[in-house]
Amino acid sequence: MNWTATAVALLQVLIATLVAPLVIGITRQTRARLEGRVGAGILQPWRDLRKLLRKETLQANGVSWISSIGPIVVMASSLLVAALLPLISTLTLPFVPDDLFVVVSVLLIGTVAVALIGLDVGSAFGGMGSSRHMMIAALVEPTVLVAVYALSIPAGSSLLSSIVATRLDAPAVILSPVSLLAVVALFVAVLAETGRLPVDNPSTHLELTMVHEAMILESSGRDLAWLELGSWLRLSALLGLVANLMIPWGLATDATVLALVVGTIALLLKLTVFAAALGAGEVFLAKLRLFRVPELLAGSFVLAFLAVTASYLVT
Amino acid sequence: MSTRTRPDHRSIAFGDWTMNPVEAALTAELLLAALACAVAAVAPASMRRYLAGIATIAMAASGIVAGGLALSGHSGGLWAPTALPTVNLTLAPDRLGGLFIVIASAVTLLAALYAIGYVHGAADSRSAWLAFILFTFGLQMVPAAGDIITFLLAWELMALGSGVLVLTDHRTRPQARSAALWYAVMTQLSFLLILAGFAALASVAGTTTFDALVTVSPTSTTGALAFTLLILGFATKAGLVPLHIWLPRAHPEAPSHASAVMSAAMVKMGVYGTLLVVLRFMPGGPAWWGIVLLSLGGISAVYGILQASVTSDVKRLLAYSTTENIGLIFLAIGASVLLASYHLTAASQAALLAALLLAISHAAFKCSLFLGAGAIVAATGERNLDRLGGLGVRMPWTAAAFGVAALGAAALPVTSGFVAEWTLFQSFIHGATRDAISVAVALPVAVAVVALTAGLALVTFVKLYGIGFLARPRSQGADDAHEVSHPMRWAALIGAGAVIALGVFPGPVAQVLASAVGIGDVATIGFGGLSLPSLGVLLDPMALAITALVCALPVVVVSALSARRHPRRATELPWGCGGARVSPRMQYTATSYAEPLMRVFDDTLRPEQDVVVTHATESRYLVAQVRYRQKLSDVIEVRGYRPLLEFVDRLGVVSRRLQNGSVHRYLTFSFVALIVVLIVVSL
Numbered sequence: 001m002n003w004t005a006t007a008v009a010l011l012q013v014l015i016a017t018l019v020a021p022l023v024i025g026i027t028r029q030t031r032a033r034l035e036g037r038v039g040a041g042i043l044q045p046w047r048d049l050r051k052l053l054r055k056e057t058l059q060a061n062g063v064s065w066i067s068s069i070g071p072i073v074v075m076a077s078s079l080l081v082a083a084l085l086p087l088i089s090t091l092t093l094p095f096v097p098d099d100l101f102v103v104v105s106v107l108l109i110g111t112v113a114v115a116l117i118g119l120d121v122g123s124a125f126g127g128m129g130s131s132r133h134m135m136i137a138a139l140v141e142p143t144v145l146v147a148v149y150a151l152s153i154p155a156g157s158s159l160l161s162s163i164v165a166t167r168l169d170a171p172a173v174i175l176s177p178v179s180l181l182a183v184v185a186l187f188v189a190v191l192a193e194t195g196r197l198p199v200d201n202p203s204t205h206l207e208l209t210m211v212h213e214a215m216i217l218e219s220s221g222r223d224l225a226w227l228e229l230g231s232w233l234r235l236s237a238l239l240g241l242v243a244n245l246m247i248p249w250g251l252a253t254d255a256t257v258l259a260l261v262v263g264t265i266a267l268l269l270k271l272t273v274f275a276a277a278l279g280a281g282e283v284f285l286a287k288l289r290l291f292r293v294p295e296l297l298a299g300s301f302v303l304a305f306l307a308v309t310a311s312y313l314v315t
Numbered sequence: 316m317s318t319r320t321r322p323d324h325r326s327i328a329f330g331d332w333t334m335n336p337v338e339a340a341l342t343a344e345l346l347l348a349a350l351a352c353a354v355a356a357v358a359p360a361s362m363r364r365y366l367a368g369i370a371t372i373a374m375a376a377s378g379i380v381a382g383g384l385a386l387s388g389h390s391g392g393l394w395a396p397t398a399l400p401t402v403n404l405t406l407a408p409d410r411l412g413g414l415f416i417v418i419a420s421a422v423t424l425l426a427a428l429y430a431i432g433y434v435h436g437a438a439d440s441r442s443a444w445l446a447f448i449l450f451t452f453g454l455q456m457v458p459a460a461g462d463i464i465t466f467l468l469a470w471e472l473m474a475l476g477s478g479v480l481v482l483t484d485h486r487t488r489p490q491a492r493s494a495a496l497w498y499a500v501m502t503q504l505s506f507l508l509i510l511a512g513f514a515a516l517a518s519v520a521g522t523t524t525f526d527a528l529v530t531v532s533p534t535s536t537t538g539a540l541a542f543t544l545l546i547l548g549f550a551t552k553a554g555l556v557p558l559h560i561w562l563p564r565a566h567p568e569a570p571s572h573a574s575a576v577m578s579a580a581m582v583k584m585g586v587y588g589t590l591l592v593v594l595r596f597m598p599g600g601p602a603w604w605g606i607v608l609l610s611l612g613g614i615s616a617v618y619g620i621l622q623a624s625v626t627s628d629v630k631r632l633l634a635y636s637t638t639e640n641i642g643l644i645f646l647a648i649g650a651s652v653l654l655a656s657y658h659l660t661a662a663s664q665a666a667l668l669a670a671l672l673l674a675i676s677h678a679a680f681k682c683s684l685f686l687g688a689g690a691i692v693a694a695t696g697e698r699n700l701d702r703l704g705g706l707g708v709r710m711p712w713t714a715a716a717f718g719v720a721a722l723g724a725a726a727l728p729v730t731s732g733f734v735a736e737w738t739l740f741q742s743f744i745h746g747a748t749r750d751a752i753s754v755a756v757a758l759p760v761a762v763a764v765v766a767l768t769a770g771l772a773l774v775t776f777v778k779l780y781g782i783g784f785l786a787r788p789r790s791q792g793a794d795d796a797h798e799v800s801h802p803m804r805w806a807a808l809i810g811a812g813a814v815i816a817l818g819v820f821p822g823p824v825a826q827v828l829a830s831a832v833g834i835g836d837v838a839t840i841g842f843g844g845l846s847l848p849s850l851g852v853l854l855d856p857m858a859l860a861i862t863a864l865v866c867a868l869p870v871v872v873v874s875a876l877s878a879r880r881h882p883r884r885a886t887e888l889p890w891g892c893g894g895a896r897v898s899p900r901m902q903y904t905a906t907s908y909a910e911p912l913m914r915v916f917d918d919t920l921r922p923e924q925d926v927v928v929t930h931a932t933e934s935r936y937l938v939a940q941v942r943y944r945q946k947l948s949d950v951i952e953v954r955g956y957r958p959l960l961e962f963v964d965r966l967g968v969v970s971r972r973l974q975n976g977s978v979h980r981y982l983t984f985s986f987v988a989l990i991v992v993l994i995v996v997s998l
């Protein structure tokens with residue numbers, strides 16, 4: 001059983017890694033089409049990665065080991081999150097339960113690694129991006145954890161597999177006010193954590209607005225490839241999580257081949273829909289001014305807190 | 316295991332040949348402390364730091380043994396009679412005391428090792444060494460005390476020694492004098508409150524031994540009074556808001572080895588005292604105790620880390636972060652008391668375990684951080700983060716120790732801080748109940764508070780490490796820095812090792828901690844992982860780390876293959892906005908790093924900002940010079956303490972009129988006083 005669960009987790013990591021660039025591809029393509037452009041096709045992120053991995057890696061004089069190890073840490077953090085989350089099945093790894101607090105902390109390792117990479121080169125841009133990135137991460141934290149708390153109360157556990165399994169057994173939970181408020185709050189937090197509009201614009205290179213891009217400006221070659229793939233993977237995994245919280249059906253609850261195939265197909269469908277919806281949504285949004293972001297996050301915190309309150313009032 | 320009861324005849328137990336292990340270890344510690352003092356007093360100046368340092372290490376090692384024995388359940392201790400017939404001085408640590416002796420001694424040991432390489436000038440003087448030895452000895456005796464008098468004596472010894480240490484550099488740094496004054500006043504305030512609280516307890520119990528104090532009911536008026544006084548006293552020592560005011564002054568002024576002990580171990584005695592009150596003297600306290608501790612801790616945690624996140628002085632930043640960490644510990648203790656009062660035993664025990672995990676974790680990482688900060692100051696002569704940078708390449712060992720400790724402070728996996736916060740969150744989740752409104756309200760608020768604290772701690776320590784150790788040096792001092800001496804780097808590295816060890820093998824650690832407070836339901840699982848069977852949760856950091864390594868393996872392989880074809884090429888600046896590198900002063904500094912937070916929390920922090928624009932003489936439209944100044948002071952000090960001090964000052968001026976030197980007036984005073992006394996007596 002333990003080995004099956006491990007094999008399923010590895011399968012999940014593999015699929016998530018293969019799909020992550022496509023999710024970004026779909027988002028960009030949807031956006032391009034809606035904006036009246038032809039777009040580069042959904043395979044373009046994969047082609048970018050291949051190109052980056054073949055290129056020479058440049059490194060500034062006098063940087064520390066953070067610049068070379070950091071991208072691998074970012075990637076490892078994203079892969080670990082993909083392994084832990086219930087993406088295609090609710091099976092959990094032996095001794096490594098998919099505890100939401102652990103997942104959040106693993107994500108933070110990636111967050112911190114990118115922030116340190118931004119500081120390491122010693123350019124003003126890197127520091128600026130790093131500073132903004134960490135401010136957002138700090139303010140997102142309460143929303144995430146209170147939302148987690150709200151989701152945990154009905155299931156009596158912070159294990160994601162139990163939370164999702166509760167939803168599979170009793171789908172009425174999904175539409176309860178507690179769950180709706182918590183999921184919306186979590187979704188806003190996911191947008192902030194993954195640097196999407198309206199918190200950060202992933203396609204900008206404008207000095208005054210960029211956050212994530214500012215930190216990775218000086219990275220090149222395979223470093224850049226890992227940083228990009230890491231952030232895409234993080235987005236796909238978290239989108240997959242939100243999708244499975246909202247539409248838990250299709251998730252494999254055992255390790256039979258059929259269930260896993262169904263689980264994989266369901267994940268692909270959900271991700272396609274969510275990625276397209278994300279791309280479509282971003283067409284209508286502008287990036288918020290940096291100092292308006294705390295207001296957005298405070299708003300999502302209020303939603304999360306209402307969710308907790310509601311969980312005491314509404315059964 | 317031999318148990319020893321109190322002897323009938325009052326005799327000093329020193330000469331007793333049938334000593335049990337705890338007695339033997341405590342005796343050894345007393346003797347070694349005396350030896351260390353003697354060595355520090357007579358050793359020649361050139362050899363002093365080696366001899367006194369080694370003697371202090373020996374004393375600390377015997378303390379670790381004594382504490383370890385008490386922690387593992389050996390009882391026993393030392394008694395000495397005093398001039399008062401019924402009062403004995405007792406050193407008889409219980410398991411909880413043993414735990415805190417181990418914490419205090421281990422921190423002392425690292426600090427003494429560090430001091431061998433670190434002290435020079437005033438910090439290497441005879442008086443500084445004596446103060447350090449007496450301070451750390453008092454520190455180890457506080458949790459060993461078995462009665463009120465011994466406790467208070469050890470407490471004062473600790474306060475006195477640390478007070479002298481704060482004054483060490485008073486010749487070169489005038490701020491040290493003011494810091495020492497603040498510290499002395501606050502620590503005496505703490506002493507008075509504790510004395511009054513103990514007096515309230517003893518008035519009911521009729522004796523001063525700890526074992527007899529349990530007769531006070533927590534719900535009685537005396538119980539409430541004693542709780543309030545003792546908690547205020549201990550909170551002052553622990554540096555909780557609004558009584559934290561001495562921390563950011565005293566910690567930076569003391570030499571770094573002393574600040575490490577003060578921050579990692581001494582403030583922990585406030586925690587120990589609080590645990591004594593809620594676990595040993597008056598177990599089963601009412602819900603409002605929990606709420607009080609929870610609020611005190613929550614406010615301190617957020618305020619402390621918010622101040623830390625915008626502070627640029629390395630040691631001041633660490634001092635504020637201590638307020639945060641101790642706040643979290645109090646929050647966990649409060650949650651435990653609150654949950655216990657509603658009979659949510661499993662969650663309450665998890666919260667208590669979290670408090671102890673937070674305590675040892677803080678001891679490990681804060682010790683390492685302060686020692687690292689001392690290394691930075693020694694190597695660069697700079698304490699201001701805005702003038703540091705690039706130390707990672709110049710001081711790789713210190714950077715490694717500091718980095719690991721910073722990860723622990725930011726509570727990231729797989730460090731001790733992460734395990735502690737995870738346990739705290741689990742207790743919150745499993746304590747959720749709709750039967751008690753106070754719990755239903757307090758827990759989600761506590762989750763949000765801890766989460767915000769954790770988030771801000773992340774910014775703070777990314778800033779501290781990123782600005783201090785990465786990028787390019789921002790001053791000549793930082794550019795010229797070299798790695799520090801072996802004892803200094805080893806002390807910091809051992810502390811960092813403890814942060815990792817406690818984080819990777821939390822199971823056995825938690826079992827030991829649980830035994831100290833009588834929690835049974837803790838198990839080790841997997842590769843040293845922690846399991847709480849009654850909550851049905853487990854955390855195995857080693858398995859998590861292995862999974863992460865398995866996931867990272869393909870990435871490493873691909874990187875290695877790619878590196879073989881295209882090795883890294885060093886260049887001046889790969890992109891640099893198309894330009895070349897400019898002055899290192901153009902980098903982001905600690906102040907600019909914290910600027911977004913400063914704006915977001917502007918209402919709480921209230922920074923003073925001035926922009927002075929000087930115009931050219933020829934025309935108002937030409938700017939000759941722009942001067943920007945930002946000053947950040949502690950709001951509580953400015954709004955709370957300053958007015959209070961002014962009020963006391965005014966009161967002093969007014970009361971001076973009472974004392975005008977006229978004998979007639981004094982005679983009138985005596986007469987009036989006499990009449991008042993007579994009236995009172997006759998009532």
